[in-house]
Amino acid sequence: MKEIQSVKNQIIKEVKKFHQKKQRDVQKKYLLEGYHLVEEAVLAGATIDKVFIDQKGYELYNDWLNEQLVDCYLVSTEVLKALSELPTPQGIVALVDKQEQIVENFTGAWLLLDGVQDPGNVGTLIRTADAAGFSGVILGEGTADLYSSKVLRSLQGSHFHLPIIHRNLIEVIQQFKQAEIPVYGTELNQDALPYTKVTPRKDIALVLGNEGQGVSQDVLNLTDRNLYIPIYGQAESLNVGIAGGILMYHFVSDRNH
């Protein structure tokens, strides 16, 4: 196995650039950390460009890596730390090709994110959509980058489980409407409908919005109904991840009978 000891190595310098969204966008690759996630990437058929592994990781995963026939480097602790964006590096960092997601039509339940900015919220919402058996997630403009370290951390591999696509929400909502699939916005006011009044059904689109501003007015104007979750106590609002969890599980609750 090739070895790299210095953080000044040219390959390391190049790969560190993928900490930046711009580089990920242009090259259509991203960094993935931890054995479990790298294994999921392989199982999902993702192309692994390079793998960097420290001595401890080498001892643990060497056999497995040999099987995968990927371009693999044994690196010093300093180098792995330089590549890692986790507080505690996991011994393995891989450069992975983004997978092109092709969605022909929107059957089933879809989650639409309109400017959700916090990476933890975006990751948790997608993971919850995965758990709830949603068909996919559509990321509108202003939503945190799917391939940032923080989103990947809270995603826990869910981007290998369901399609996640980038679209203009105004355009995509019109597609849902043409297909006669109801589109539900979320609005934190009493003009909206309490979510429990909506009967669960198979095909729906649910839009969640920015942490501070909520769903943008342009989008709210296009939705079929706007929903709210009643606040019974004194909290001013719910975290958008929690709100998403409550709504998504409401929409699939009939699967349980």
Added chain:
Amino acid sequence: MKEIQSVKNQIIKEVKKFHQKKQRDVQKKYLLEGYHLVEEAVLAGATIDKVFIDQKGYELYNDWLNEQLVDCYLVSTEVLKALSELPTPQGIVALVDKQEQIVENFTGAWLLLDGVQDPGNVGTLIRTADAAGFSGVILGEGTADLYSSKVLRSLQGSHFHLPIIHRNLIEVIQQFKQAEIPVYGTELNQDALPYTKVTPRKDIALVLGNEGQGVSQDVLNLTDRNLYIPIYGQAESLNVGIAGGILMYHFVSDRNH
């Protein structure tokens, strides 16, 4: 107003000690940041020990602070930064007395946390319990400190809205059982009951557990029923905050009709 320019000032050195849990536990005081939360503390009748404010905060909140008659210091940006634990200090840090919570009996819905370690999860769960109109929250051993900066940040003032007490969960569950209030544990396996099978009712106790280990076996053995949230997709689990949100809103969903 008294002024402090140096981070080496004795008062600042003393107050910085409240970044440590031990100091908060012994002195029964904690640090609260941001005007909105300090104002909530005042409205909630909490005793404010000291307030530290920078020039910008002084211009914004001086009138209001004068009304409160608290021990207030105008400090340099450096001093405020030293006291703050936020990435972006909010111009005001207060040293606040913990409020003794006295709970006579457990009517209504109660959330019990059994070793929930992530401060963001603890804060979000309490904020959701507040939103869902729960009567209070009981923190068992191993749960993140309520008064840490990170918990306070995601709490968004909910600790002023509902009682939050520290108890041995084994003992407190026995109290619930004596009062004939059903206690629901959460377990991620098919031996447990899907949560939608449980009819919402006014008095309940809901136990959520550690991010990795779940609810401890000792506690699960004592509960009346253990519940799970079905996973319809490929995600391995739900975040505990999301799971808590889905369950809490299920238990109050009858209030909506």
